Amino acid sequence: YSWLYAKKMGGVFRLRIEDTDLARSTEASAEGIVAGLAWLGLDFSGPLVYQSQRFPRYKEVLDTWLTEGKAYRCYCSQDRLNALREHQVAHQEKPRYDGHCRDRTDGDVRAPHVVRFRFPQDGETVVDDGVHGRVVFQNQEFDDLILARTDGTPTYNFTVIVDDWEMAVSHVIRGDDHLNNTPKQLQMLLALGAKPPQYAHIPMILGQDGKRLSKRHGAVHVLQYRDQGVLPEALLNYLVRLGWSHGDQEIFSREEMIEFFDFEHLQRSPAAFDVEKLRWLNQHYLKTVPVSRLVPLLEEQYTRLGIAVSADVSLEQVVIALRERCQTLSEMAEKSRFCFEEPVFNPAAVAQHLTDTARTLLTELRAQLATVLWEAEAIHNCLKAFVTERGLKLPQIAQPLRVALTGDTSSPSIDQTLVMIGQARVLARLANI
Numbered sequence: 163y164s165w166l167y168a169k170k171m172g173g174v175f176r177l178r179i180e181d182t183d184l185a186r187s188t189e190a191s192a193e194g195i196v197a198g199l200a201w202l203g204l205d206f207s208g209p210l211v212y213q214s215q216r217f218p219r220y221k222e223v224l225d226t227w228l229t230e231g232k233a234y235r236c237y238c239s240q241d242r243l244n245a246l247r248e249h250q251v252a253h254q255e256k257p258r259y260d261g262h263c264r265d266r267t268d269g270d271v272r273a274p275h276v277v278r279f280r281f282p283q284d285g286e287t288v289v290d291d292g293v294h295g296r297v298v299f300q301n302q303e304f305d306d307l308i309l310a311r312t313d314g315t316p317t318y319n320f321t322v323i324v325d326d327w328e329m330a331v332s333h334v335i336r337g338d339d340h341l342n343n344t345p346k347q348l349q350m351l352l353a354l355g356a357k358p359p360q361y362a363h364i365p366m367i368l369g370q371d372g373k374r375l376s377k378r379h380g381a382v383h384v385l386q387y388r389d390q391g392v393l394p395e396a397l398l399n400y401l402v403r404l405g406w407s408h409g410d411q412e413i414f415s416r417e418e419m420i421e422f423f424d425f426e427h428l429q430r431s432p433a434a435f436d437v438e439k440l441r442w443l444n445q446h447y448l449k450t451v452p453v454s455r456l457v458p459l460l461e462e463q464y465t466r467l468g469i470a471v472s473a474d475v476s477l478e479q480v481v482i483a484l485r486e487r488c489q490t491l492s493e494m495a496e497k498s499r500f501c502f503e504e505p506v507f508n509p510a511a512v513a514q515h516l517t518d519t520a521r522t523l524l525t526e527l528r529a530q531l532a533t534v535l536w537e538a539e540a541i542h543n544c545l546k547a548f549v550t551e552r553g554l555k556l557p558q559i560a561q562p563l564r565v566a567l568t569g570d571t572s573s574p575s576i577d578q579t580l581v582m583i584g585q586a587r588v589l590a591r592l593a594n595i
Contacts, residue, residue, distance in 0.1 A: 163364065163406070164335045165204045166423040174207035176329055181214045182321050198384035202394045203416070211329065213321050220316040223324055223354070224277055224309060232353045233309055235275040236263040258305035278306040279320070279350060287345035292335070292362030292425040299345040307346055323347045327356040338363040362425055364405050365432035375435050387440075391463055391491030393451065396444035404433045413446060441489040448485045448494075456481045456491065463495035464502075474584045475501045483578040497573075501582050505569030505591070512565060520562035521595050523552070527559065528592040536585045542577040566595045 168175040179195065181187035192212070199206065227233035236259075247257045259278070269275065282301045289297040309320040326334065326347075341363045351358045369379035387397055399414050406429065408414070408422040448456065457477045464471050471477070480498045488494040527548055534544045549559050560576040567588060573579045580588055 163362075163402075163423070163428070164333070165206075166402070166419055167333060167335065167425075169420045170423050173332065175204070176208055176211070176331065177206035178211040178325055178329070179213065180318065180322065181212060182316055182318065184214065184315065187214065194383060194385065201385060201388055202398060208329075211325065213316075213325065216321070216325070217314075217316065219328075220310075220321055220324055221314070224316070224320075227279075227309075227353065228277065231280065233277050233279050234264060234266070234306075235269050235271065236278045236306075236308075237266070237269050237273055237275045238262055256303070261306060264306060274312050276308045276312055277310040279309050279346075279353075281306050281346070281349060287348055289341070289344045289348065289361060291341070291344075292333075292360060293364055293428050293430060294338070294341070297341065299342075301345075301349075304346060319343055319346050320350065323350045323354065323356070326359055327351065327354055331359045333360045333362070335362045335364065337366050339366055362428065364428055365430065367404060368432050368434045370434050370436065372434065379435065389466065389492075391459075391493065391495070392440065392444050393447045393459075393491075395451075396440065396447045399447075400440045400443050404435070405429050413443075445489040448488065448491070453478050453481045453485075456485070459491050460495060463491045466492070467495055467499070469495065469499055469502055472502050472584075474586060475582065476584075479578075479581050483574040483582050487574060498582065500568040500573070501584070501587075505567065507565070507569040508571070511569070511571050515562045515565045515571070516595065517562075520559075523554075523559055524562055524566055524592055524595055527563065528589060531580075531585070531592070532589055536581065538575075538577040538581050541580050545576065567591050 165175045167173070177196070177199070179187075179192045181192065196210070224233060228235070238259075242262075243259070246260060249255075250257045263269070263278070264280065281304050285301050287299045287301055289299070291297055307319060308317055310316050325331075344361055344363070348358050367375040369375050371379075384397070388394070395416065398416070398419070402414060402419050402423075403412065406423065407427050408418075411418075414422070460477055460481060461471060480501060481494070484494045484497055488497060527545075530544055530548060531541070534540050545556065545559060545563075549556050556576075561571060564573055564576055564579060565571060567573075567579065567583055574582070583591075
């Protein structure tokens with residue numbers, strides 16, 4: 163949504179890696195974010211900003227605030243804070259810091275301490291939210307949040323306001339789990355003398371069980387959907403409709419998303435992630451994008467599945483035959499495995515369709531297939547003539563032929579199946595039935 167709005171308004175979309183928690187942040191996770199955005203085609207402007215590289219700048223702001231009295235050093239031990247919390251919980255009070263060090267002047271800066279923001283103790287903070295409208299917070303509900311930990315590393319709420327200010331961020335679109343952080347950030351932006359951005363807080367995505375989406379619901383990283391054979395335009399199309407609407411329209415091009423996107427139609431209620439809806443959308447794109455676009459992506463799926471691709475199998479023909487029958491490229495690769503590997507026979511299908519009579523017919527058919535032009539129409543005409551001469555119906559030869567070549571009774575139309583497998587491999591398999 164941030165990318166869409168930036169494009170719609172002729173603005174810029176910035177990317178910032180918020181990695182101040184050094185214990186939890188890794189280079190691999192940052193690389194995954196960049197790779198995921200690149201796969202989706204969500205380009206960003208300006209340099210990639212790493213907060214971990216800006217610690218000296220954050221310290222400058224902290225030192226200024228300490229001098230100006232907008233922040234103070236807190237020397238409370240963890241034991242005192244734990245005891246305070248236990249007392250508040252026992253007396254059914256909201257757990258919060260009690261300002262014990264707020265006016266302290268005798269602290270030793272060399273002693274262990276955190277730095278806290280001097281939050282206003284009265285009045286209210288108003289958030290004019292792009293989704294929720296006017297949201298009012300009473301300042302007395304907030305304590306003096308920590309700006310820097312005892313090891314000196316800055317905290318999230320502090321670093322983001324410094325960065326938003328210095329990166330000239332005008333709009334922030336994020337999950338509504340951050341809504342309670344916004345009054346804290348607004349007060350700190352006022353302390354900086356900065357103009358706050360426009361905020362829009364959108365509902366969190368839920369799983370089908372109504373709980374917040376997590377790894378127990380399936381893929382948790384965007385590139386996992388790529389590896390499963392989902393197309394980026396399908397995932398974008400699905401996500402844009404998950405929390406926003408434009409009438410009853412379901413299918414959107416990237417250009418339409420940019421043109422139609424607005425805050426007014428962002429939903430206030432959380433939506434559930436529906437994997438089947440995503441797969442349905444993905445099948446739509448599999449059926450509509452150029453075959454040439456899908457071929458290299460299908461090859462990647464074969465590699466993931468350990469399927470060795472043969473040069474004599476036309477991947478274009480595989481795509482054409484299966485794009486109407488598959489919802490992901492991974493499924494397409496799995497369903498075309500018989501083109502490259504010897505079939506694994508379903509005993510029930512063999513018993514039902516590969517009778518002695520059927521085997522005799524297939525041997526006779528093999529001789530005719532050896533001379534036919536290897537394209538769907540010619541193969542279809544060959545099969546039709548074969549059954550007509552023998553007073554049979556097409557399924558009486560098509561199903562035995564399908565089982566002999568694929569191992570089971572399910573595949574694309576029989577002429578397409580033969581085209582996919584290739585003439586040499588078809589003749590070889592029929593010679594060994």
